[in-house]
Amino acid sequence: GENVEQHPSTLSVQEGDSAVIKCTYSDSASNYFPWYKQELGKRPQLIIDIRSNVGEKKDQRIAVTLNKTAKHFSLHITETQPEDSAVYFCAASNDGGSTLGRLYFGRGTQLTVWP
Amino acid sequence: EAQVTQNPRYLITVTGKKLTVTCSQNMNHEYMSWYRQDPGLGLRQIYYSMNVEVTDKGDVPEGYKVSRKEKRNFPLILESPSPNQTSLYFCASRRQISSYNSPLHFGNGTRLTVT
Numbered sequence: 305g306e307n308v309e310q311h312p313s314t315l316s317v318q319e320g321d322s323a324v325i326k327c328t329y330s331d332s333a334s335n336y337f338p339w340y341k342q343e344l345g346k347r348p349q350l351i352i353d354i355r356s357n358v359g360e361k362k363d364q365r366i367a368v369t370l371n372k373t374a375k376h377f378s379l380h381i382t383e384t385q386p387e388d389s390a391v392y393f394c395a396a397s398n399d400g401g402s403t404l405g406r407l408y409f410g411r412g413t414q415l416t417v418w419p
Numbered sequence: 420e421a422q423v424t425q426n427p428r429y430l431i432t433v434t435g436k437k438l439t440v441t442c443s444q445n446m447n448h449e450y451m452s453w454y455r456q457d458p459g460l461g462l463r464q465i466y467y468s469m470n471v472e473v474t475d476k477g478d479v480p481e482g483y484k485v486s487r488k489e490k491r492n493f494p495l496i497l498e499s500p501s502p503n504q505t506s507l508y509f510c511a512s513r514r515q516i517s518s519y520n521s522p523l524h525f526g527n528g529t530r531l532t533v534t
Contacts, residue, residue, distance in 0.1 A: 338518070347525035350523065355519060406464070411459060
């Protein structure tokens with residue numbers, strides 16, 4: 305099955321700086337890549353996603369980029385704020401194959417934004 | 420309010436004592452799934468269900484059972500819990516089988532401790 309690796313496992317930045325979290329995947333057939341944010345003691349929630357026919361997607365301060373050739377995708381957060389502090393999970397899915405609908409998660413990145 | 424409801428939120432039990440964690444969604448979602456979250460290991464899928472009476476193993480199914488007799492309910496059963504099943508468990512659902520444009524809605528989580 306798919307293997308998703310996520311780096312770094314922890315990331316500390318100063319408020320206002322940018323944060324970048326990177327993920328790689330193994331199955332070239334994967335075509336959908338969501339990112340989930342989990343605040344302390346809360347449930348994970350989708351914050352942004354991208355399909356394989358798009359190279360970049362942006363939503364206010366967050367953006368996701370995808371490099372299909374290299375099989376990696378990244379989450380970029382600009383102008384970080386303390387409320388961005390959370391665990392972020394990347395995931396990959398192949399919605400057209402035998403593993404239809406299965407989401408494979410990375411191990412998560414604990415982002416801490418210092419005021 | 421649209422939601423995924425898990426019960427109980429916290430559970431402490433002893434080795435070998437059968438237990439059930441309930442999960443119910445009120446959004447008429449097709450797909451339901453169970454994950455366990457452990458430090459450093461991220462979210463790992465235990466079982467999933469694409470429809471009523473259709474269930475399949477995820478990545479870590481050993482020691483668990485599920486059933487999907489009705490669309491809204493997807494209980495997780497531990498027939499003989501062991502300490503290595505101490506974890507944070509999340510139930511999740513989404514509108515359709517395909518991941519794309521159908522985000523996972525997570526429950527609040529069940530923290531299980533097996534002594």
